[in-house]
Amino acid sequence: MLARILEGKVFAAQIKENVKTEVEFLKEIHGITPGLVVIIVGENPASKVYVANKHKACAEVGIYSEVVQMIETITKEQLLAQIIDLNGNAAIDGILLQLPLPDHLKQYETEFLNAIHPDKDVDGFHPVNVGKLTIGQEHLVPCTPYGCVKMLQLANIDIAGKHAVIVGRSNIVGKPMANLLLSRHATVTICHSRTADLPSITRQADILVVAIGKPKFITKDMVKPGAIVIDVGINRIADKRLVGDVDYEQVKEVASAITPVPGGVGLLTIAMLLSNTIKAVKLKHNIK
Ligand code: GUN
Numbered sequence: 001m002l003a004r005i006l007e008g009k010v011f012a013a014q015i016k017e018n019v020k021t022e023v024e025f026l027k028e029i030h031g032i033t034p035g036l037v038v039i040i041v042g043e044n045p046a047s048k049v050y051v052a053n054k055h056k057a058c059a060e061v062g063i064y065s066e067v068v069q070m071i072e073t074i075t076k077e078q079l080l081a082q083i084i085d086l087n088g089n090a091a092i093d094g095i096l097l098q099l100p101l102p103d104h105l106k107q108y109e110t111e112f113l114n115a116i117h118p119d120k121d122v123d124g125f126h127p128v129n130v131g132k133l134t135i136g137q138e139h140l141v142p143c144t145p146y147g148c149v150k151m152l153q154l155a156n157i158d159i160a161g162k163h164a165v166i167v168g169r170s171n172i173v174g175k176p177m178a179n180l181l182l183s184r185h186a187t188v189t190i191c192h193s194r195t196a197d198l199p200s201i202t203r204q205a206d207i208l209v210v211a212i213g214k215p216k217f218i219t220k221d222m223v224k225p226g227a228i229v230i231d232v233g234i235n236r237i238a239d240k241r242l243v244g245d246v247d248y249e250q251v252k253e254v255a256s257a258i259t260p261v262p263g264g265v266g267l268l269t270i271a272m273l274l275s276n277t278i279k280a281v282k283l284k285h286n287i288k
Helices: 008-030 045-061 076-087 109-115 127-134 143-154 174-183 198-202 266-285
Strands: 035-041 064-070 094-097 163-167 187-191 207-210 228-231
Touching: 008 045, 008 143, 008 266, 035 045, 035 076, 035 266, 045 064, 045 266, 064 076, 076 094, 076 109, 094 266, 127 174, 143 174, 143 228, 143 266, 163 174, 163 198, 174 187, 174 207, 187 198
Parallel strands: 035 064, 035 094, 163 187, 163 207, 207 228
Antiparallel strands: none
16 A cells, blocks of 8 residues: 655645635734744754744734844843733734743743743643643644644544554643544544553554654554554754654555655644634634
């Protein structure tokens, strides 16, 4: 069997097109221009590329966006003050603090993320939004796992009744992914680095989601024939190539559908950030 390739650009374009229509509606009918601020601290080159891509994507759909570039040596108090200032800024609907933070601020990461008002938390990382997701009241949901379920929906892949196995238990991907799939009536198993006999579990997956940050970790023998495989990993290997957590060349021979890396779900993350920004506007103004 040769797998259906789930190309991120196809689904991202559909989501962005929807967002663009919504932005036009908000501008024309309600006189509202959605606004997003991305805060970046220091000069991490990968983060700078991600932030520039977010800024560009906002411009494409008509969302106002600002990048607040802060110097590496900024204090905890200065960063908190910046977040609190943006919480009170009526022109700004979404606030995203780009991670990772410089080493001296890492210990306060939770404090910074918790300082972002839950209604402006377009990353969906605030405990209020995490809690809402776990009890099935989806509010602002983390962009990467949200992009994965949106993609399944757009690809007409049913989730209800399937056994979904997630490899990775991070707060950004694994845990929210589990809750999203559970709410959509999948039977969900979460595996991680300490799981005993991982292949025996991954082989049970109808939908296999992998986010563990280990290049080409999932091999053909770990995948049930016909499974849908979603690869969230992005790893730079020795020859500078980007590869996922799944051995794509092998696994595409057994899966029924698979996301490539690059060109897979990574492209959906930004699209969902735009979508979350619109959601934040609508929630604020009580627009359906
Ligand atoms: N750095 C890499 N991915 C992300 C993300 O989704 N959100 C934030 N805030 N930082 C990131």
